[in-house]
Amino acid sequence: MTANEIFDVSGKVAFVTGAGSGLGRAMAEAMAENGANVACFDLDPEGLTETATLLSRLGADVLTFTGDVADEAQVDAAVAETVARFGSLDIAFANAGIGDPEPGFIHEYDSANWRKVVDVNLNGVFNVNRAAIREMMKTGGGKVINTASMWGLAGSSSVFPLPAYNATKGAVVNLTRELGLQYARSNIQVNAICPGFFLTALGPYDDAEFMEAVTGFTPMGRVADPAEIKGTALYLASSASDFVTGTALVIDGGCMAK
Amino acid sequence: MTSDVSRSVMITGAATGIGRATALAFAERGDRVTIADIDARAADTAAAIREAGGRAQFIECDVTDRAAVQRVVDGALAAYGALDAAFNNAGVLPKPQPLHEVDAASLNLILDVDLKGVFHCMQAQISHFLESGGGAIVNTASVAGIIADPEMSPYVAAKHAVVGMTKAAAVEYATRNIRVNAIAPGLVETPMTRAWLEDDAFRAAMFQHNISGRAARPEEIAGTVLHLCSDAASFTNGAVFVVDGGHTAH
Ligand SMILES: NC(=O)c1ccc[n+]([C@@H]2O[C@H](COP(=O)([O-])OP(=O)(O)OC[C@H]3O[C@@H](n4cnc5c(N)ncnc54)[C@H](O)[C@@H]3O)[C@@H](O)[C@H]2O)c1
Ligand SMILES: NC(=O)c1ccc[n+]([C@@H]2O[C@H](COP(=O)([O-])OP(=O)(O)OC[C@H]3O[C@@H](n4cnc5c(N)ncnc54)[C@H](O)[C@@H]3O)[C@@H](O)[C@H]2O)c1
Numbered sequence: 001m002t003a004n005e006i007f008d009v010s011g012k013v014a015f016v017t018g019a020g021s022g023l024g025r026a027m028a029e030a031m032a033e034n035g036a037n038v039a040c041f042d043l044d045p046e047g048l049t050e051t052a053t054l055l056s057r058l059g060a061d062v063l064t065f066t067g068d069v070a071d072e073a074q075v076d077a078a079v080a081e082t083v084a085r086f087g088s089l090d091i092a093f094a095n096a097g098i099g100d101p102e103p104g105f106i107h108e109y110d111s112a113n114w115r116k117v118v119d120v121n122l123n124g125v126f127n128v129n130r131a132a133i134r135e136m137m138k139t140g141g142g143k144v145i146n147t148a149s150m151w152g153l154a155g156s157s158s159v160f161p162l163p164a165y166n167a168t169k170g171a172v173v174n175l176t177r178e179l180g181l182q183y184a185r186s187n188i189q190v191n192a193i194c195p196g197f198f199l200t201a202l203g204p205y206d207d208a209e210f211m212e213a214v215t216g217f218t219p220m221g222r223v224a225d226p227a228e229i230k231g232t233a234l235y236l237a238s239s240a241s242d243f244v245t246g247t248a249l250v251i252d253g254g255c256m257a258k
Numbered sequence: 259m260t261s262d263v264s265r266s267v268m269i270t271g272a273a274t275g276i277g278r279a280t281a282l283a284f285a286e287r288g289d290r291v292t293i294a295d296i297d298a299r300a301a302d303t304a305a306a307i308r309e310a311g312g313r314a315q316f317i318e319c320d321v322t323d324r325a326a327v328q329r330v331v332d333g334a335l336a337a338y339g340a341l342d343a344a345f346n347n348a349g350v351l352p353k354p355q356p357l358h359e360v361d362a363a364s365l366n367l368i369l370d371v372d373l374k375g376v377f378h379c380m381q382a383q384i385s386h387f388l389e390s391g392g393g394a395i396v397n398t399a400s401v402a403g404i405i406a407d408p409e410m411s412p413y414v415a416a417k418h419a420v421v422g423m424t425k426a427a428a429v430e431y432a433t434r435n436i437r438v439n440a441i442a443p444g445l446v447e448t449p450m451t452r453a454w455l456e457d458d459a460f461r462a463a464m465f466q467h468n469i470s471g472r473a474a475r476p477e478e479i480a481g482t483v484l485h486l487c488s489d490a491a492s493f494t495n496g497a498v499f500v501v502d503g504g505h506t507a508h
Contacts, residue, residue, distance in 0.1 A: 231490020240481025246507025257496025
């Protein structure tokens with residue numbers, strides 16, 4: 001295998017949730033830039049349209065699905081439609097996620113907010129993993145990449161309190177380990193990405209106080225551009241990672257090393 | 259990925275195994291490779307790269323010798339005018355021994371090569387990177403840097419230390435454009451593990467709980483090193499990339 005072939009995804013079919021913004025858009029771009037066709041799933045139709053325009057300009061065939069990852073019927077239908085239109089599903093990014101609607105301490109925490117975060121961040125990942133792996137079992141292999149967070153490996157309250165986010169991201173990390181084991185002999189690699197602070201719509205990055213807190217917490221002293229997730233996305237989507245499964249890769253500028 | 263410009267890369271332990279496969283992969287993408295090894299057979303790796311049209315040199319070096327390591331960095335600069343990335347991979351594996359029976363010579367050898375060797379390499383490389391404006395380092399730890407196998411205590415200690423040194427250096431130089439990460443391979447088919455893999459009893463015991471049911475080929479590790487050394491990993495620092503077919507997920 002040559003160095004070029006190691007990172008090749010040309011002709012592959014990728015399904016990306018949360019593709020209408022931030023990291024999901026960057027992951028979709030990384031796939032399109034390297035020759036894959038991309039199915040984009042997001043709640044936000046406007047974000048999806050923008051992403052689709054970007055990807056089409058890169059020469060990719062693109063499908064868009066407006067839907068909620070917490071709704072299993074919508075996820076199943078989108079995956080089925082992707083396979084019907086593109087012929088297979090080789091790479092799935094379960095990336096859509098939300099933060100705690102009202103960050104705070106647990107003794108004051110609202111149950112509806114808790115359930116909302118669990119529904120999107122955990123049940124949504126379950127829905128996407130199940131639908132994708134069902135297809136991959138038919139075709140003999142694939143790559144599943146779940147976006148967890150460094151807050152799936154550590155508590156966040158030294159910076160800000162996100163109990164539901166931490167709980168669900170920790171669950172995604174361990175679900176990933178379990179699915180890595182379950183499909184290790186089925187040629188399906190299941191891995192998680194644990195990002196640190198990336199400049200997306202997820203956090204209040206326009207707030208100077210927030211920005212000071214997060215750059216101060218990050219050894220590299222800066223937040224990342226969403227494009228800096230592309231390399232990891234390509235690594236986990238390509239044969240470069242064929243012996244890598246059940247892992248959680250930390251991309252955080254050094255936060256978890258300190 | 260392959261659009262990065264040609265870089266000058268230093269690799270230790272590239273006579274055989276993971277280092278050799280990775281040196282070939284770096285050269286294939288156009289990098290200039292400086293190979294440092296105690297085993298003169300590593301010259302063959304450099305020769306193979308040159309025969310394929312790439313650029314590579316071999317410098318004999320025992321990584322336990324800090325001055326010898328410095329000569330490798332100087333040699334990379336002399337030959338290629340730069341040093342942009344490094345893969346500190348040289349290592350030795352002791353024969354299995356109960357902890358209470360490990361002799362001083364065996365303990366010292368493992369700690370000298372697997373722990374201090376990596377430390378020496380990082381010292382020489384980071385001194386240069388601080389002057390040149392930055393660079394990327396990847397250290398070869400092991401799943402033995404995360405979990406333990408019985409009768410491998412010096413190796414487990416040294417590889418846990420590699421993970422620790424990686425994080426220490428990553429945090430220390432994070433704002434100076436130096437990234438330091440580690441890889442943690444599971445079982446890989448190389449001369450280091452050949453005797454084990456040829457032993458039926460070992461294989462049966464090893465693969466009983468090893469979910470992937472096989473060892474990796476050295477080529478399957480190279481992609482991870484290439485990724486971590488490239489600009490595609492610009493925000494990845496202090497991380498340990500596990501490449502073990504799921505072994506440590508259980
Ligand atoms: N930005 C960071 O610093 C950071 C750090 C760690 C982890 N993450 C994770 O990365 C992932 C992507 O987040 P981002 O930073 O790009 O944020 P973002 O808000 O920019 O993008 C998230 C996208 O997901 C979509 N989405 C939200 N809920 C959805 C649902 N129920 N169904 C379908 N789509 C839905 C949103 O519409 C949006 O387009 C999330 O899982 C997030 O937790 C982000
Ligand atoms: N093979 C595996 O299963 C496995 C698993 C995890 C980690 N590792 C690690 O991967 C690295 C490479 O090992 P490999 O499996 O390719 O084995 P290998 O024996 O093929 O390669 C090791 C290389 O290091 C060189 N070396 C040994 N001592 C040296 C010294 N003092 N100075 C300079 N060079 C020296 C050897 O000559 C050889 O070229 C090692 O650090 C090893 O601990 C191997």
